[in-house]
Amino acid sequence: MTQTLHIIGGGMAGSEAAWQAANMGVDVVLHEMRPKVETFAHQTGLLGEMVCSNSFRSDDDEQNAVGLLHWEMRAAGGLIMSMGDTHRLPAGGALAVDREAFAQGVTDKIMAHPRISVEYGEISALPSDGHWIIATGPLTSGALAQAIQAETGSESLAFFDAIAPIIYAESIDMSKAWMQSRYDKGETEEERTAYLNCPMDRDQYEAFIDALLAADKTEFKEGETAGYFDGCLPIEVMAERGRETLRHGPMKPVGLTNPHQPDVKAHAVVQLRRDNALGTLFNIVGFQTKMKYGAQTEVLRMIPGLEEARFARLGGIHRNTFLNSPTLLDDQMRLKSRPHIRFAGQITGVEGYVESAAMGLLAGRMAAADILGQHLPDVPQDSAMGALIHHITGGADAKTFQPMNVNFGLFRPVDGLKGGRRGRKDRYKAYTDRAKAAWTAWLGASALDAA
Structure with a gap:
């Protein structure tokens, strides 16, 4: 049997x-x-x-x-x-x-x-x-x-994992943001416009990094140490490694052209990816975070196009075991x-x-x-x-x-x-x-x- x-x-x-x-x-x-x-x-x-x-x-x-x-x-x-x-x-x-x-x-x-x-x-x-x-x-x-x-x-070995926020599409200012996949990659128009992009100039980027570093963050319990998996680092940890780290990581501006200002090269770009088939939700690519909820909304609304963003889910951090x-x-x-x-x-x-x-x-x-x-x-x-x-x-x-x-x-x-x-x-x-x-x-x- x-x-x-x-x-x-x-x-x-x-x-x-x-x-x-x-x-x-x-x-x-x-x-x-x-x-x-x-x-x-x-x-x-x-x-x-x-x-x-x-x-x-x-x-x-x-x-x-x-x-x-x-x-x-x-x-x-x-x-x-x-x-x-x-x-x-x-x-x-x-x-x-x-x-x-x-x-x-x-x-x-x-x-x-x-x-x-x-x-x-x-x-x-x-x-x-x-x-x-x-x-x-x-x-x-x-x-x-x-x-x-x-x-x-x-x-048990342990590390800490972070998740990224999800934003309602209707709350994104499309007069500042635009749809484009990096290097226009994709075989169809839909694929070539799969990502939503929010540009930053140098001053906006520097102010964002300052706010990110100063924001209230989740504190670990006594005796806990934060060993992160490098493929899912919180943005604050990346920023602590150097002010240019994010600009060469999830906020890199290469392969993108802003149709609102085609002659101006962005200093950094925040990308969002569609999170559901309806296109009503977008998650911020590579923006896993350990910021506390109040700080998240303040800091993320500094991103051009997200000034009035409404969040379907805020990011967070949790303990993973393996x-x-x-x-x-x-x-x-x-x-x-x-x-x-x-x-x-x-x-x-x-x-x-x-x-x-x-x-x-x-x-x-x-x-x-x-x-x-x-x-x-x-x-x-x-x-x-x-x-x-x-x-x-x-x-x-x-x-x-x-x-x-x-x-x-x-x-x-x-x-x-x-x-x-x-x-x-x-x-x-x-x-x-x-x-x-x-x-x-x-x-x-x-x-x-x-x-």
Whole structure:
């Protein structure tokens, strides 16, 4: 008789794991504590809810590692990428989605699957037997986090993560702002105008930096230290690193021309990206913040075009936890001390929606194969999936382990290709060609073994 797979957490990783396992013929119970138990960042009880950006980042599967990961997930019939494609918004070369429609789509698909049932409520202890995947993400409940810590016998590593504000489109002054993707990137007019831009001259930028540095910010509790993930730094932290840091980061003015003043080059530009299909909401790109709410509204309204901005959601900061996976997990993502439990998603030390869902995809398939008594071939290290799982389960230095996005630095070198900027395009194409071949072969072998 087939055993049931239990998955704790209905975010990106948990939903993807449930989808993959169910499609392999395993009955799945997906446990989600929301909406009974709320978190700081979530707004709904929907599965797959996006709590930070609404972007899956670059969709370029030949020159970008995360775009390659998109390709691999699509090839594997991934739910998250399918719903991302269904609910995508114009975003130049990136894959951005209508977050509410996306989460509703994920929820509807999971609820409609005949092999998946959803149970709502908090699980606060580690299960003693059965087949389990813990995919509770960076906002794991306090009780379950304590249980994990007690089991592993080590302090959970932690860092602080920030989310960006969302603004009502109708409150933006379009006599100062304009729509344009950087370098007019995109194949259609809609894609070439996917971003809303707010320009600053030098004086406005300097005043903004002064206000940003002086603003009231969230204070940490005694004994807490702020170790941020570099891909999601609060704007205040970037500004503290140097007054020009933001102007060379999320506020860089290159590749943009202000139609209101085409002969005037902006000193800095704040970009906003559409957050829903209706175009009624925009999030400020790269503007994760730890400013207190009152300070946020004052400082952000200094941005030209946002003087009368109304906020659908203000930014904030919260504590994220993750495992020291190179020490605690085996190459099948199982907890070494309790191999009936797998971990997936951000709690394993990957960073980003796509990376989290990818680890859910692998964990779901691995758990299903165990239940079905099937042999699942090793994930090829030359694929994006393989490079990422290899990093978190042994490739990284456990002493300095920190959350990691997928990137070509995790890939084994391609023989015969030299480094350097001139060869980078060819090198990245070689990585992606090799990865696609390896991943396609793995999917084929996996299907034969599961048949």
